[in-house]
Amino acid sequence: MKARISYIAANTFREAVRDRVLYNLIAFALLLVGAAILVGQISIDIERLVVINLGLTAVSLFGMLIAIFIGIGLVSKEIEKRTLYTMFSRPVRRWEFIVGKFFGLAGTLVVNTFLMAIGVFAALLYVSHHLQKPDAWLLVALYFIILQFLMITAIALLFSSFSSPLLSAVFAFSLFVVGSFAEDLRGFAAMTKGVTRWLATGAAYLIPNFSALNVISSVAHGEAVSGQLVFYNSAYALFYAALALCGAVLIFERRDLK
Amino acid sequence: MSAIQILGLEKTYTIGFWRKRPKRALRPLHLAVEEGEIFGFLGPNGAGKTTTLKLLMGLVSPTAGSARILGIDANDPRVKAQIGFLPEQPYFYDYLTARELLEYYGQLSGIPAKDRGGKVEAMLQRVGLPDAGDIQLRKFSKGMLQRVGIAQAILHDPKVVFLDEPMSGLDPMGRREVRDLIEQLKKEGKTVFFSTHILSDAEALCDRVAIIHLGELRSVGVVADLTSSMHGKVELIWQGAVVPASIRALGAECHLSADTMRAVLAEDKQDAAIDALRREKLRLVSITPVRATLEDYFLQNLRSENAPSEVMA
Ligand SMILES: Nc1ncnc2c1ncn2[C@@H]1O[C@H](COP(=O)(O)OP(=O)(O)OP(=O)(O)O)[C@@H](O)[C@H]1O
Ligand SMILES: [Mg+2]
Numbered sequence: 001m002k003a004r005i006s007y008i009a010a011n012t013f014r015e016a017v018r019d020r021v022l023y024n025l026i027a028f029a030l031l032l033v034g035a036a037i038l039v040g041q042i043s044i045d046i047e048r049l050v051v052i053n054l055g056l057t058a059v060s061l062f063g064m065l066i067a068i069f070i071g072i073g074l075v076s077k078e079i080e081k082r083t084l085y086t087m088f089s090r091p092v093r094r095w096e097f098i099v100g101k102f103f104g105l106a107g108t109l110v111v112n113t114f115l116m117a118i119g120v121f122a123a124l125l126y127v128s129h130h131l132q133k134p135d136a137w138l139l140v141a142l143y144f145i146i147l148q149f150l151m152i153t154a155i156a157l158l159f160s161s162f163s164s165p166l167l168s169a170v171f172a173f174s175l176f177v178v179g180s181f182a183e184d185l186r187g188f189a190a191m192t193k194g195v196t197r198w199l200a201t202g203a204a205y206l207i208p209n210f211s212a213l214n215v216i217s218s219v220a221h222g223e224a225v226s227g228q229l230v231f232y233n234s235a236y237a238l239f240y241a242a243l244a245l246c247g248a249v250l251i252f253e254r255r256d257l258k
Numbered sequence: 259m260s261a262i263q264i265l266g267l268e269k270t271y272t273i274g275f276w277r278k279r280p281k282r283a284l285r286p287l288h289l290a291v292e293e294g295e296i297f298g299f300l301g302p303n304g305a306g307k308t309t310t311l312k313l314l315m316g317l318v319s320p321t322a323g324s325a326r327i328l329g330i331d332a333n334d335p336r337v338k339a340q341i342g343f344l345p346e347q348p349y350f351y352d353y354l355t356a357r358e359l360l361e362y363y364g365q366l367s368g369i370p371a372k373d374r375g376g377k378v379e380a381m382l383q384r385v386g387l388p389d390a391g392d393i394q395l396r397k398f399s400k401g402m403l404q405r406v407g408i409a410q411a412i413l414h415d416p417k418v419v420f421l422d423e424p425m426s427g428l429d430p431m432g433r434r435e436v437r438d439l440i441e442q443l444k445k446e447g448k449t450v451f452f453s454t455h456i457l458s459d460a461e462a463l464c465d466r467v468a469i470i471h472l473g474e475l476r477s478v479g480v481v482a483d484l485t486s487s488m489h490g491k492v493e494l495i496w497q498g499a500v501v502p503a504s505i506r507a508l509g510a511e512c513h514l515s516a517d518t519m520r521a522v523l524a525e526d527k528q529d530a531a532i533d534a535l536r537r538e539k540l541r542l543v544s545i546t547p548v549r550a551t552l553e554d555y556f557l558q559n560l561r562s563e564n565a566p567s568e569v570m571a
Contacts, residue, residue, distance in 0.1 A: 004365075007366055008366075014353075019353075083349060084317070086345060086410055089420075091366070091367065092335075092366055256317070257312070257318060
């Protein structure tokens with residue numbers, strides 16, 4: 001079982017690595033980091049601020065795009081192209097396939113993030129000539145970004161398990177946008193009354209809370225991230241991703257392959 | 259113990275987006291295939307052959323019924339290690355090379371790492387792709403893909419092999435090779451269940467065949483038994499380019515070639531035809547019984563019904 005999941009994950013990784021889209025997106029992200037250096041040079045004082053803010057935002061945004069664009073096709077494309085016919089004539093259970101796909105894409109994103117993070121640190125080193133102690137918090141911000149990737153990957157897989165790539169992309173992308181304002185939505189929900197309040201609060205908690213996972217601007221200002229937040233965010237993201245994956249498995253188990 | 263036991267397997271699809279209506283692709287099917295048999299699953303387009311195979315592979319869930327393979331429920335993962343499947347018009351991850359794909363399927367089938375490389379090489383050889391191992395599958399021709407499909411179906415040495423139209427897309431040599439390969443599989447003691455509408459292939463290969471039409475099983479048996487139940491025909495050849503009117507009246511199909519006439523007519527009209535030739539003083543050259551083929555069987559039994567009008571090859 002574990003072996004099969006890792007084989008599927010490895011093959012998913014291989015598929016992503018052989019996809020040109022991936023390189024285009026990474027190139028764009030690095031270009032953006034480079035641009036941050038130029039923008040930062042307008043004013044000496046805010047160089048670091050701009051490089052960190054723009055750099056990490058680029059890492060997060062392009063990672064999200066990669067997760068959505070690859071994730072939405074992971075299941076539906078294989079159904080469409082009927083590559084699953086032979087897959088499930090092997091001793092592979094459907095849930096193993098979904099979980100393998102998840103880890104394959106998550107692994108791809110971790111490697112990407114690592115590469116892009118090197119770019120950000122290089123840019124930082126270029127503008128300020130040495131790293132400072134508070135720069136270590138960048139690692140926490142990057143960790144949170146990876147947590148977001150896990151969530152969006154699971155969400156993309158969930159949509160991919162029942163709808164077409166195009167619809168999945170629309171759904172996943174809207175959740176990404178809405179989720180970036182999750183804290184505000186919770187605030188709005190709290191202001192309403194009665195049944196509306198229940199519904200709004202429910203909805204606000206259902207959407208992925210990406211804003212809590214975004215500490216980019218505070219680490220850019222050199223602020224520390226509390227251990228408590230790290231713990232809560234980890235638990236939240238992993239729980240959310242696991243739930244979305246379970247949903248994907250439940251739907252996919254029942255599906256007729258066309 | 260039967261290699262494959264199909265117990266009332268049934269599938270009704272729902273079609274239509276706005277107005278949903280049922281489409282019965284397979285009526286309750288009962289069928290048993292014995293171990294070591296080559297079993298042909300025949301039927302015209304849309305008969306339900308692929309549907310049956312997809313049900314057996316657990317790719318779609320049955321409306322009712324169940325199936326057992328090697329005595330174990332077909333959906334049990336333990337069964338999957340013992341079977342191989344070639345889908346209709348197979349398609350694979352096109353970013354992989356043939357070797358990588360077989361490696362991957364070998365991993366999923368649980369072939370130990372130390373045996374895998376050797377098996378993959380031997381298999382590439384066996385399906386006639388010894389030089390194509392390093393080519394990405396997106397650059398493969400249809401027939402080459404079919405060969406890769408066969409390779410992945412038998413790579414892990416399965417006991418029961420399911421092939422959905424294994425000869426389609428292959429050139430005459432390829433078809434011959436696949437026929438030989440299926441016979442080899444039988445020699446190795448495997449059970450082969452394959453669907454086809456190429457009747458000559460089925461006649462040449464199968465121990466038994468099942469004929470399915472419009473989702474319904476029509477007959478099961480040895481090919482010779484199925485065809486011997488048909489009214490036989492005879493072929494008469496005589497010298498001279500003349501067809502007596504009395505022979506035409508018997509419903510003979512006549513063809514002239516050089517200066518001999520060839521007529522095919524029902525067996526029970528044979529004596530009347532010979533009498534007619536004698537009366538006309540025509541010299542009879544030969545009388546040969548015409549063996550009924552599966553094609554005749556198909557044409558006689560299935561043509562009258564509202565089948566799709568595809569011609570059987
Ligand atoms: N996913 C599906 N949804 C609705 N109807 C389907 C579906 N798949 C097959 N059918 C219908 O089920 C019937 C049987 O189809 P099936 O593919 O099993 O035929 P077949 O015997 O394999 O034909 P062929 O020789 O053309 O491959 C057909 O009438 C087809 O239209
Ligand atoms: Mg078919």
